[in-house]
Amino acid sequence: MSSHASNVDPKTAELWDKSHYQHDVISTRTFGYFMYLLSDGMLFATLFAAYGVLSYQHSYFGGPTPADFVKPWYTFAQTMALFLSVLAYGLGMNALKHKNKSGVINGLLAALVLGVLFLALDIHDMTHLASLGISVATSGGVSAFIVLTQVHATHVFFGLIWILVMMAQVLTKGFTTEVVGRLLTLRMFWHLQAIIWVFVYVFVYLWGYMS
């Protein structure tokens, strides 16, 4: 028996699709976006690996280490801002289930404001470091610290632009398939930034502060 043999009877077999088979647009979209997030996760994994290799004592070359400049409570405030932003976005998505336009807009707006707060705290922190004379050029260890945290911040920045765009689209286009699909993918993106932040906060800020 050859391997292509089928137990379908060729005389009665259905040769052409009669079921008006349709691919689910939103599911295809969110699945593809999920894969993009996996690759984004790999990007951060590589950065964490680099940070791990460059966080030995000799990586700081006698200069300042995170233990000298990390303020855990300050960064905890950032954590709360980002987590509340994700919560607000989630509440907005809850409103989406009820096709509640103002609920979605309010959720997105709250997420935007809290996200801006997060970013403002981050920028303030970085300018503070710069005023101390600490930059990527200080040492390998500090390079890894700054690049990892700022790549995350860049993700948040683009997420904020995206939130703005989605607010405009919800207002002008309403809940079309495309807009709903984008709201769902943006939710995945926004959650991933919070998840990555957990690792950044624990392994970069707290661990750096302790060691």
Add this chain to the structure above:
Amino acid sequence: MLVDLAGGWNPMWGRLAWSQIPYDNPILAPLFVAVVVGAILVLGLITYYGKWTYLWKEWLTTVDHKKLGVMYILIGLVMLFRGFIDGLMIRTQQAWAVGAHSSGVFGATHGYLTPFHFGQIYSAHGVIMILLAATPLLVGFMNIIVPIQIGARDMAYPYLNALGLWLTAAAGALIMISLFVGDFAHNGWFGYAPIFELQYSPGVGVDYWIWTMELVALGTTLGGINILATIIKMRAPGMTWGRLPIFVWATLSANVIALTSFPALQVALALIAADRYLGAHFFTAGLGGNLMLYTNLFWIWGHPEVYFVILPAFGMMSEIFPTFSEKPLFGYITMVLASMAIAGVSWLVWLHHFFTMGAGPYVNSAFSVATMLVGIPTGVKVFNWAFTMYRGRLTFNTAMLWAIGALFLLLIGGLTGMMLAVPAINYMVHNSVFVVAHFHTMLLVIVYAIFASVIYWFPKVFGFKLDEFWAKTMFWLFSAGTVLVFVPMYMLGFMGMTRRLDYVFNTVWHPYLLVMEFGIAVYMLSVLAFVALLYVSIRDHAKNQVGADAWGTSRSLEWLTHSPVPFYNFAVLPHISARDEVAWRRDNGIDHVQPDHYEDIHMPNNTGVAIILGGLTFVLGFALVWRIWWLCALSLLAIVALVIYRSFKGDPGYIITAAEVEKMEKEALRREAQISK
């Protein structure tokens, strides 16, 4: 925060200056003139024949996966030729600059290339061959074949598909322009820390290298997502996992690798950029940088990438052997498992690229064993192909010859790979041309599989077969070149010749180098034979027209629809009942049954956004290389604005009515009936 540059810089032009144009270089200046004349000629011809509208509407703005695939393959072939010319220049220098008494011209003490120029050529050769020749060629075939093989009308994201192509084109343009504006990296295709640091490579060569690779990496990641989503979400009804054509499985495993590994390359290169642009200390010597961190990060991508390019080649061979043996593929399930196993193990072997790092016996042994494990699934594949041919009704068509050639090369490359997997041997031949010969043998497996696929799938895409005489001539010339170049290279490796020598001190090696130079000349003849092949085939295309099943013994779903494939792929989506659906229908005498009625088809619209984004990305890359900050900001802003514009505009697509489909189908069937007469 930005680094201070040693050379000149001004806000308007960045580092650009007239002195960066190598008009006094006796090799590049005539080439530049030739390129300009050629470009004017081509553009003039397009204008003369009034083809701009056709080009823009049918090709440059298309989202059709087949046309995008054809353009990927065209880019791949052009870059393959460029990479081949680089190889020819390397071989000529090494055949010439042997011994203290060898002559020198064009400012070189020995040979005709200065060491700095020679370094740029071997670096560009590697980058081009792997990232801009092999990758686009394979992605092109995946693009054309996979959606048809699974019974889809297009990829999951047609617009993203076009974007991936234009990002790759932008990368190709960036590396080509480095020939005439500035210079290219001289640090080898994979780079070494700390030579690529600004302190040791103050020019723009390394920057060209960084941004070219970043663009390809981005394009390939996006393409990988698209192909994975297509395979997982877009299969026709009845196309279960167990019925998936084997090339689709190979593509799936390859793109799992692409999706997960390319981000590592992006980060590795971005960290070099941080060092060079912001003065960071990731890979510097001193101030806490770690040189081997770079090598590890690079090869964590680099080795999976090797399997990203070889797995689709295996998939192509797995389609071609059964067709020309008139037998189903032997061991379908083991073939699938082997592909997935290779994809998995690809992540556990990167350290074998630098056993000499000194990680110690335990680490080296672990990676040595992991590397040897690759031999098991690969061996399974080789035996499966052999058993597919065993007692089959073999047709020695040129596609089959290329596939069998690939099988022999895989044996040689695989066995030398097993030798290199042993750290004790590896220490002896590390960085010798033995290693170079090994990985060229493996990459030639891919080239052979690609040329096999060109012959095999050409009639599906264009509706006529390629000329057999010139195809066979090309195959034998190419194979003669392969033997003449790489057998002496293995021997020189054992004699201790290291790679990348711009001057060969040992005159005993001269005869071998001359044989290799002769081999390169034979390769050149095969390139000419390829041109003749295309010319003769297009001239005689009326004679070689084919119907849906071009080979008469084809097996998988792409051979069910017409050749050339209509832009909607299938008038009515097929319902799949068997693995090797076309063979099953043929064996049961129902392969000519057509659908009894047609329905409306929904298709995506063309878009100019993708090519404009590609152009803007090229500008961004160029501005980054030359540190023209205002242009960086402007192009980045334009990119973001265009993406947002596209998201507002959206694409409702358009409908082809059932009546139009019926008309086109009748025409295609009438054409097929004429051919079979």
